[in-house]
Amino acid sequence: MDKKYLIMADDFTGSTDTGVQLAKRGIPVQVRLHDEDGSHSSLVVDTESRNLSPKDARDKISRAVLQTDMKEFDYTIKKVDSTLRGNISDELNELNRLYDSDILVFAPSLPSIGRQVRNSILTINGINGLNTQFAKDPVKPLTEDNIFNILKKAFPGENVNSISLDEIRNGKVHITPQTKFYAADSMNDLDLQLLVQSVLKTNLKVLWVGSSGIMDAILSIENPIVPALAIVGSVSEVTAKQVEFAKENNVKIISIPIYDVYKDESYYDYVDEAVNAMRSGQDVIVTSSATVNRKELKYTQDKLKADGLSMDEIGLIVQSILGGLGRRIIKKIRPSGLFITGGDTAKGFFDVIKANGVDIITEIATGTPMMKIKGGEYNDLKVITKAGAFGNDDLISFSFKKLKESNK
Template sequence: MPERWLILADDLTGAADTAIAFARAGWAASVAWGAAAPEDAVLSFDADSRRLTGAEAAARHAALLRAHGGGRSALFKKIDSTLRGHPAAELAGVLHALRGQGHRALAVVAAAFPALGRTTVAGCIHLNGQPLEVSPLWAREHSYPTADLCAVLAGEGLRTRHAPLGLVRDGAGALARLLHDALADGTDAVVCDAVLEEDLARIVRAGRPLARALLWVGSAGLARALAGAVSDGAMAPSRAAGGILTVVGSLAEASRAGVALLADDPGLLTLTIAPATLRGGPRGPDWRAQAAAAVAALAAGRDVLVAIQADPGTTPAAGALLADRLGLLLAPASSLAGALVVTGGETARAVCDAFGIAGIRMLAEIEPGVPLGLAHATRALPIITKAGGFGDAGTLSRCLAHLRRLPISESPA
């Protein structure tokens, strides 16, 4: 496969869980945002576009491709495995930009992430064996009236073909011929069914002869198949002195269950921040008290859990504002935390911005879709990021336990 990759994602946790698929297979991989971009073989860029309109998200992705695509021969458009955000508009924007540069381009769309129960059957996304549309994730937030990928892409004006599961499993030749024909007749995208990780591997093998003309579209499941074999030699960083800060901004059920379990840890200070406190801003007494409590605990070496109080009435747009405010509240703790665990893409980006983190070098995967990296800041800082809906009730506890086992550096990292 090509040796230099550009990954475009709509949020930070998505950029990270895709990049780690390459890092765990031995590739040098970093997550970046802003103007600076590392020269690693795999650059995963956070477009921070989920909160934008579809047109704005498409334009931002096209601009990032023009800015960072030079010299990178392989392109991966990371989409949310439950179709949040604007994946169809973003894909259309990237395809238009590629063709504007004179490239032939066919999107191979394989959204499945079998390790986390996300599959694609008859072109439709399923979660744990059930249609995505009947899940709590879909009820809380969705961008389209259906989880039928062919219909979603067609709604954006994209000419789409479907590769059913039987064809995917009928040897690489059948799917390879479909991809070849689709590229020849100007089809924009081929939606591929996948239920098992081996199905994703079959899709990758079928696409190899056309690799230079393909735009890969999917989640971390497809990234794993593209990256290749898993490396045994993951780096183990040290952490700085100071408590470990865990920040949860996501309202997803897995994250909320994780908060409830983690709050029972006797070595942890738990701070639950009311949305009203964040909306009120830094002048409010509750804001100052919560920020001071976090700073004091971390400075004393105590681990801290900070979670936004669940509010079922919070809209995605309001959630983005709360994430930004939470980052601002925690900014005084930026020099005191010895390591970070952050859940929720917008929360992760807000905390990183508040802490002066300009990028993350991917190191290891704690569990599927939950990467550990080393943040690029004034000091090296271990950071675990997790999409809100990934994992189970014990994932946050396992993340904290992993960081607690890291050796503490005697000097700044």
């Protein structure tokens, strides 16, 4: 039976950006704006309490709980603002009083837009929260960027523990019977997923507290999606940053030494490496070693030139190797979609798979179309392409998410 999720959010946009994590995985979900009874598959309750007084916010939480059969749901998530604005301490205190959980885990990071927590301090694009514009909000400013302190304020006199990055990444998250309240670090999406995995192993009843990031992490475990694949032929610095950003968010990078593959006439070890990573649930980027190490570019060119090849021929070799790798990987495991950067690389791949053409679906970002392959070996496979030297650092990671959403 599918799991059912209850999300309690303090404003409408928070309700929808968390609820959409369910919808994009094909899980029916409704946002409730007013008091009502009734059964739901999964439900987001919008209390509209962020800008109220602490007392009124408590009353809103209390009424929402009384209107909801919380036993109906497998997961309960208290959605808070990723910049920690609102009546967080008061709402958590009231919800904890009414909800009979074993532990409360507070992990508000939303790494995909630069909201991270290290040593319990929220940073926004690398700046401590209290030093950002969110601390100057005229209605409900950020007043505390230390999530450990927020929990201490919410539950005075209670034991509160912090969960560090090292504990999360080394699989040593320690939940004790003496402590119910935990403030958790996380710097990337993988940290959140590892945190969720560790906590779920305890089989305790959890009140999860966080942004849409914690919802996505829970769903990544409960409702996994087939990974996506990227073929990256561009060697621009912009693309290198995009690849590095993806690597920091648990994407497997397979760096291909073009000259060695050309001389050995074999790339099957790299195919197996990619397939194994995808079968374990990781998105994969296949790229030339020159993308991740600029020194490799000159080395590869010099070696191939010494073999009597022109620059045009070298370009065709790179396209052929990356395109062939992509084709072999997809033959063994069909991804949720494919991202290709570099126009020549894209055309080379389409030629390798004998595609007749593509149908344009939409533009996911400026200059970044999503399309569907028509004909050839991989008919109807969704593909996102972009030219090399433009786009934000998160563009490949964002494209992977869009490819996976589009399958639902």
